[in-house]
Amino acid sequence: MRRVQIITDSCSDLTPELMERYGIDYAQMNTVYEGKTAPADLAWANEDAHRFYDIMRRGGRITTTQVPVEEYNRVFRKYLDDGCDIVYIGCSLKQSGSVNTASVLAKKLMQEYPEATIHCINSLRASIGEGMLAIEAAKFAANGASADETAEYIKGRRNEVLEFTAVHTLDYLKRAGRVKASSAFFGNLLGVKPIVIADADGEQAAYKKVKGRSASLNEIINLLNEHIIGSQDQTIYLIHADCHPEELLRVKERIQKEIPCKNIHVSYIGPIIGASIGPDAIALLAFGDEVTFRIGEKRS
Amino acid sequence: MSTQYIDSPLLMKLLRGGIDNLNKHVDEINELNVFPIPDGDTGYNMLLTMEGGLRAVPDNNEEIGAFSRRVSDGMLLAARGNSGVILSQFADGIAAGLDGIKTANADETANAFLSGVKHAYDAVAEPVEGTMLTVIREASQLAAEKPHENIEAYFSDFLTQARETLRNTPEMLDVLKKAGVVDSGGAGLICLVEGAASVLNGEAPSPVTGSFLPTAPNDLDLELFNEDSELTFGYCTELLLRLQRSKTDIELFDADIIKNYLRSVGDSIVCFQTGTIVKIHVHTKTPYKVLEFCQKYGEYLTVKIENMSLQHNNLPADSPLAEQQERKSFAVVAVASGEGVKQTFREMGADFIIEGGQSMNPSTDDFIEAFKRVNADAIFVFPNNGNVILAAQQAAKMYNDSSIRVIDSKTIGDCYAALTMLDTSSGNIEEIARNMSKAMQGVVTACVSQCIRNTEMDGFLLQDGQYIGFLGKDILSADNDRRDTACMLADRIDFTDHEICIIVRGADSNDAEAEDIADYIRKSHIGCEVYVIDGGQEIYSYILIVE
Numbered sequence: 001m002r003r004v005q006i007i008t009d010s011c012s013d014l015t016p017e018l019m020e021r022y023g024i025d026y027a028q029m030n031t032v033y034e035g036k037t038a039p040a041d042l043a044w045a046n047e048d049a050h051r052f053y054d055i056m057r058r059g060g061r062i063t064t065t066q067v068p069v070e071e072y073n074r075v076f077r078k079y080l081d082d083g084c085d086i087v088y089i090g091c092s093l094k095q096s097g098s099v100n101t102a103s104v105l106a107k108k109l110m111q112e113y114p115e116a117t118i119h120c121i122n123s124l125r126a127s128i129g130e131g132m133l134a135i136e137a138a139k140f141a142a143n144g145a146s147a148d149e150t151a152e153y154i155k156g157r158r159n160e161v162l163e164f165t166a167v168h169t170l171d172y173l174k175r176a177g178r179v180k181a182s183s184a185f186f187g188n189l190l191g192v193k194p195i196v197i198a199d200a201d202g203e204q205a206a207y208k209k210v211k212g213r214s215a216s217l218n219e220i221i222n223l224l225n226e227h228i229i230g231s232q233d234q235t236i237y238l239i240h241a242d243c244h245p246e247e248l249l250r251v252k253e254r255i256q257k258e259i260p261c262k263n264i265h266v267s268y269i270g271p272i273i274g275a276s277i278g279p280d281a282i283a284l285l286a287f288g289d290e291v292t293f294r295i296g297e298k299r300s
Numbered sequence: 301m302s303t304q305y306i307d308s309p310l311l312m313k314l315l316r317g318g319i320d321n322l323n324k325h326v327d328e329i330n331e332l333n334v335f336p337i338p339d340g341d342t343g344y345n346m347l348l349t350m351e352g353g354l355r356a357v358p359d360n361n362e363e364i365g366a367f368s369r370r371v372s373d374g375m376l377l378a379a380r381g382n383s384g385v386i387l388s389q390f391a392d393g394i395a396a397g398l399d400g401i402k403t404a405n406a407d408e409t410a411n412a413f414l415s416g417v418k419h420a421y422d423a424v425a426e427p428v429e430g431t432m433l434t435v436i437r438e439a440s441q442l443a444a445e446k447p448h449e450n451i452e453a454y455f456s457d458f459l460t461q462a463r464e465t466l467r468n469t470p471e472m473l474d475v476l477k478k479a480g481v482v483d484s485g486g487a488g489l490i491c492l493v494e495g496a497a498s499v500l501n502g503e504a505p506s507p508v509t510g511s512f513l514p515t516a517p518n519d520l521d522l523e524l525f526n527e528d529s530e531l532t533f534g535y536c537t538e539l540l541l542r543l544q545r546s547k548t549d550i551e552l553f554d555a556d557i558i559k560n561y562l563r564s565v566g567d568s569i570v571c572f573q574t575g576t577i578v579k580i581h582v583h584t585k586t587p588y589k590v591l592e593f594c595q596k597y598g599e600y601l602t603v604k605i606e607n608m609s610l611q612h613n614n615l616p617a618d619s620p621l622a623e624q625q626e627r628k629s630f631a632v633v634a635v636a637s638g639e640g641v642k643q644t645f646r647e648m649g650a651d652f653i654i655e656g657g658q659s660m661n662p663s664t665d666d667f668i669e670a671f672k673r674v675n676a677d678a679i680f681v682f683p684n685n686g687n688v689i690l691a692a693q694q695a696a697k698m699y700n701d702s703s704i705r706v707i708d709s710k711t712i713g714d715c716y717a718a719l720t721m722l723d724t725s726s727g728n729i730e731e732i733a734r735n736m737s738k739a740m741q742g743v744v745t746a747c748v749s750q751c752i753r754n755t756e757m758d759g760f761l762l763q764d765g766q767y768i769g770f771l772g773k774d775i776l777s778a779d780n781d782r783r784d785t786a787c788m789l790a791d792r793i794d795f796t797d798h799e800i801c802i803i804v805r806g807a808d809s810n811d812a813e814a815e816d817i818a819d820y821i822r823k824s825h826i827g828c829e830v831y832v833i834d835g836g837q838e839i840y841s842y843i844l845i846v847e
Contacts, residue, residue, distance in 0.1 A: 183649070184723035190831040191800030191847065192720045209721050211739065211847060212799045213829075 002116075004087055004141035004150055005079040009067050009098055010040035011091035012131035013239060013270040022138035027067045027075045027088075029098070031271050033060060040064070040271040049268045053242035053279040056172070062275040063176075067098045072105050076118065080109060085117040085147035089134045089154060092202030093122045095178055095276075119151035124158040124202035127273045128237045129285050132161055158202075159291045162227050164220040165196040165283040168213070170206060172278030180295040181206035195219055196277075198291065205295035217251055220284050225259050227288040235263045237285040241274045251282065261286075303451040303500055305403040308360040308367035314496035315371065317503070319350045321495025322488060327575035329491065332484035334475045334773065336762060337749040339659040339839050342484035345381030348663065349388055350492065352378020363402045368395040368412075376694065377668070381661035383485035385690040386420050386432055388664075393419025406448035413440040413458070423690070430472030432485030438465040455497040462490050475773050478757060525609045533608035534566065534585040540601040541578040541594050548597045550576055558594055565589050577601065583608065630724045630732070631676035631702075634715055635662055635684045635692075638837025641712060641804060648719040651676070657712075659839060661688050667695030671702055678729045680736065681706045682715040705733040712835075713745030713845035716802060744793055744846040746771040748786045749839055751778070767841065782809060786817045786842045793846055795825045804835035804843040817842070 006022070008014065010029040019026065019042075028039045033055065038047065056062060067090075079086055088106070090099035099122045106118040123130040133154050141150045173179035173196070185194060185206045193216035195208040210216040228234070236255060240248060252264055268274075269281065306314070322329075326343035333340030356374025360367060372391035379388035396419065397412030398404055404412060417437045421427050439462035448454040469483040470476040476483060543550045555573040558580060562569045566584030573579075578598070584590055587605045594600075631651040636642045637660065642653045651674045656662040671679055679702045683692040689706065696704040709715045721739035724732055751766045758775040762768060769777035769789025777788035790801075801821055805814040811834065818830040835843065 182723070182725050184725060186647070186649075189648070189720050190802055190833075191829055209723060211717070211721065214799060 005084040006138045008134040013128040014131040094202045117147040129161040162288045163198040166216040176276040241281040307403040312360040317499035318492035318495035322491040334479040345384040346488040349384035377665040380663040389423035390416040390420040406454040410444040435486035537587045538604040539580040543576045543598040631674035634682040638835040640834040640836040664695045711745035714740040717743040748842040802845040
């Protein structure tokens with residue numbers, strides 16, 4: 001029985017601790033600021049997260065690049081040489097083309113390593129929603145599942161990952177071309193705080209308009225409470241783009257009060273997702289009702 | 301004089317007499333504003349509503365029942381403002397009372413007036429006493445109590461009671477008492493009846509012409525008149541002239557002097573006098589001559605001169621002459637003034653803006669035209685003023701081609717809050733309307749404007765020219781400095797549970813000052829998001845929307 005290695009990418013927003021605990025590795029994407037390329041390091045080893053988001057607050061434009069083929073080549077080979085099979089769980093194809101790049105390389109590598117299996121899975125999610133699937137995959141594989149079984153299992157769970165994000169503005173997402181929004185979200189909507197969710201196709205979709213920051217924070221908690229399943233056995237992920245500690249505490253306390261759960265994980269949104277979503281975004285993620293909403297379809 | 305009955309030729313004369321008298325007093329009625337700022341327009345509203353009635357009857361050779369029906373139908377369409385809508389419903393009831401009658405004697409007239417009162421009350425969801433409603437009710441009831449020998453006697457009794465009731469309106473309505481004025485609509489009604497009575501007493505009415513309707517500025521395509529173009533259409537020239545005592549004897553001034561001159565330099569002439577203001581409209585190739593001539597009698601309040609080659613070829617989307625749009629599922633019609641405000645609403649999803657607001661109430665017909673233009677299955681209407689809601693509702697009742705929801709928006713702030721939450725993706729009319737109504741709840745809209753008379757209100761000794769900050773009918777701040785008035789106004793607003801403040805700055809203020817006020821509010825309300833919009837509206841230096 002070959003060992004199964006779970007690999008994800010810089011979009012997964014997994015902290016080094018989580019990756020270590022579940023034995024997950026990741027392929028790095030890059031950020032570009034003022035012409036300088038830097039690896040998107042989820043450990044924030046060479047960049048202070050607060051400073052990073054401050055650049056954006058001051059109007060600095062940070063762009064991102066896909067995982068380069070060489071990076072996949074480096075990470076994949078590392079585990080293939082160790083005799084592992086690979087399940088790579090990548091960012092939603094609606095957000096990044098990385099999974100396609102990985103798939104092309106995987107075909108080539110499987111010729112070179114005929115005994116190895118490599119699965120490249122479009123997670124339909126981004127950020128720690130992608131990371132949560134990687135964790136689930138790691139746990140599943142650790143119980144003795146093969147790469148094929150793990151891949152099948154994860155594909156079936158993608159739309160159970162709920163993501164509710166409160167942003168100050170859609171401007172960053174729009175500029176990055178990473179949000180789908182109806183005409184309701186056009187125009188000068190001062191004070192309106194859009195709620196963004198990951199839809200059934202993996203789009204980041206402007207889902208709902210809420211007036212004011214406090215109301216939008218309440219709304220993501222309410223939405224999570226409404227759709228989460230088996231909360232008491234779950235970790236709820238509270239991730240943020242450099243929000244004020246007091247604000248985070250308020251949200252955390254309300255979740256503790258209203259949604260019984262095993263644990264609330266709080267961490268930063270990493271540089272890739274952060275550059276697209278903008279400072280002060282805040283998101284709640286957990287497993288729950290299957291997501292069926294598709295942007296552009298009338299709601300039932 | 302003893303008139304036994306009214307037939308349609310006489311009714312026509314009575315209407316003309318009433319309109320003429322109202323026209324003479326229109327400024328005074330506008331100034332019976334409960335607020336000491338220049339946004340009162342009851343006089344205009346009633347005048348324009350009456351003119352609509354007169355336009356509907358080019359001839360007068362039918363029975364009085366049919367004739368008065370046509371008058372009231374014309375008034376229904378032209379109705380603007382609460383006073384106009386109530387007046388149109390009063391006329392509607394009178395027409396119902398005269399139905400099938402060839403001529404009306406004093407008793408029949410009295411009964412028709414009672415029927416008018418009933419219709420007027422039915423038109424208002426929550427009738428308020430101390431307004432025109434009370435004036436027409438008490439006067440009609442008292443005058444109907446005894447038989448009259450002739451029409452003159454009926455009108456005389458009607459007027460005696462109407463004047464008495466009008467005097468009492470401040471006792472019935474606190475806002476009037478506070479402002480020290482009588483009800484403007486009631487006063488307007490008395491002008492109408494007095495004018496009619498004077499015709500009965502042998503005074504000939506003078507003709508009424510023209511209209512106070514301003515025309516909306518167009519988005520002009522300057523390429524339509526190039527280096528090689530010839531001036532074929534001339535300039536559309538519109539002037540508002542205030543007669544000056546230093547230049548002319550106002551009492552003896554006759555607008556015909558100007559009208560005759562205009563004939564020598566152009567065509568499409570409208571020229572009439574209201575109080576000390578002369579409204580001038582002419583199409584001419586030499587507008588400078590008009591400007592030079594008219595300035596001999598006064599100074600200009602406004603001057604608008606547009607090359608008609610541009611006007612003729614380029615109509616804005618909101619123009620009544622623009623093409624009808626393709627049928628859509630949902631549309632939004634909103635009333636607004638100020639280029640920035642209108643543009644903001646358009647960006648937020650308003651399909652059609654009706655020019656207007658507190659000092660220019662759109663008519664029922666304006667709404668119906670807008671409904672036709674947007675051509676949608678469902679139309680959401682934002683009147684944005686308490687004085688416009690009735691006309692919008694009247695239009696909604698009369699229009700059958702769309703399902704219309706009049707949203708109960710009383711301020712620009714209400715509309716702003718509702719439109720930011722506009723989302724038609726549910727496809728459900730009720731849900732969409734409910735969500736927008738919900739978004740308006742708790743929204744505070746306060747304004748800064750300039751005071752136009754010395755008065756005492758809410759404990760403030762106000763002076764002409766001072767700035768005042770007010771919320772609803774309550775004055776919250778007053779100062780000679782515009783910025784300070786706005787800041788003190790903000791201080792008086794309860795920001796609890798509010799975290800967004802939009803400052804809509806008016807045409808008379810500037811960006812730097814608005815930003816300064818925004819900073820002040822940011823500092824005094826930590827966590828509150830404050831934004832400035834260049835609204836460009838007249839009258840209100842600032843509109844603060846707190847939500």
